[in-house]
Amino acid sequence: MNPIPFWKMSGSGNDFIIIDNRAGVVETVEVPRFVAMTCRRRMSVGADGLILIEPSRRVDFQWRFFNADGSVAEMCGNGARCAARFAHLNGIAPADMAFETLAGVITARVRGDQVRVGMSDPRDIVIQETIDLPDGRITLSHLNTGVPHAVIEVPDADAVDLGALGSAVRYHSRFAPAGTNVNLIAPVGEGPWAIRTYERGVEGETLACGTGVSAAALVLALRHDHPSPVTLATRGGSLLKVHFQRTGQDFSDVALEGDARVIYEGRLWPEGWRY
Numbered sequence: 001m002n003p004i005p006f007w008k009m010s011g012s013g014n015d016f017i018i019i020d021n022r023a024g025v026v027e028t029v030e031v032p033r034f035v036a037m038t039c040r041r042r043m044s045v046g047a048d049g050l051i052l053i054e055p056s057r058r059v060d061f062q063w064r065f066f067n068a069d070g071s072v073a074e075m076c077g078n079g080a081r082c083a084a085r086f087a088h089l090n091g092i093a094p095a096d097m098a099f100e101t102l103a104g105v106i107t108a109r110v111r112g113d114q115v116r117v118g119m120s121d122p123r124d125i126v127i128q129e130t131i132d133l134p135d136g137r138i139t140l141s142h143l144n145t146g147v148p149h150a151v152i153e154v155p156d157a158d159a160v161d162l163g164a165l166g167s168a169v170r171y172h173s174r175f176a177p178a179g180t181n182v183n184l185i186a187p188v189g190e191g192p193w194a195i196r197t198y199e200r201g202v203e204g205e206t207l208a209c210g211t212g213v214s215a216a217a218l219v220l221a222l223r224h225d226h227p228s229p230v231t232l233a234t235r236g237g238s239l240l241k242v243h244f245q246r247t248g249q250d251f252s253d254v255a256l257e258g259d260a261r262v263i264y265e266g267r268l269w270p271e272g273w274r275y
């Protein structure tokens with residue numbers, strides 16, 4: 001098997017392996033194992049997720065998105081922004097494009113290293129529900145912004161053991177069987193709120209989560225009447241901006257905007273994932 005060309009990209013610190021699979025260089029039968037082995041940091045390339053770019057008869061391309069553990073996710077906001085810039089730089093799509101995901105066809109607009117993607121309309125919005133955890137009760141909001149997200153407001157995001165709390169909420173029966181991603185948001189003076197995210201399928205904290213930032217922005221709109229656009233400060237140090245139209249409790253035209261950086265290009269040898 002020949003080495004597989006790939007790009008390593010970062011959407012505000014959420015990093016991805018992106019492969020042009022239009023010629024089927026990645027076998028279909030082993031993809032979950034291929035992804036899990038390739039996304040393992042230090043043993044292989046390492047990433048929060050892996051994206052396969054594939055042909056579409058309807059729009060510019062379609063993608064398959066995989067979390068680091070090999071699980072399939074319906075949507076990934078930061079991954080979508082990286083995939084859009086990858087497609088544009090590789091002549092697969094124009095700067096203003098559309099591509100198919102499991103969450104439907106989404107549009108993207110590439111301007112240099114800044115990419116804005118249209119997100120699916122949020123659904124299943126619940127504001128301030130209290131659930132029981134092993135060491136006490138917690139109040140959180142939850143909604144689906146392409147994938148499920150819980151949003152917990154805290155006074156200081158740095159003071160929370162997100163690994164423990166994130167896992168407890170991610171696997172809580174209230175969100176079974178699919179589970180949920182878990183976000184902490186905290187006010188920081190007069191500036192943008194801070195956000196930290198425990199990601200399902202990475203099973204740990206990532207430096208940014210696009211669907212998580214989108215979920216947090218809509219909770220800030222509903223809970224604190226925050227107008228569009230909402231900017232959030234991610235753990236990776238980048239600011240992500242969420243635009244939306246709001247009528248009462250309903251949202252439309254949600255869009256996520258931020259940086260999508262090319263880190264390097266590489267060729268993945270078979271021993272890089274068959275170990």
Ligand SMILES: N[C@H](CCC[C@H](N)C(=O)O)C(=O)O
Pocket residue numbers: 014048067072073075076077078079147148181199200201202208209210211212
């Ligand atoms: N881990 C998420 C998918 C990726 C979401 C995140 N990377 C983003 O940018 O939206 C899940 O399984 O629901």
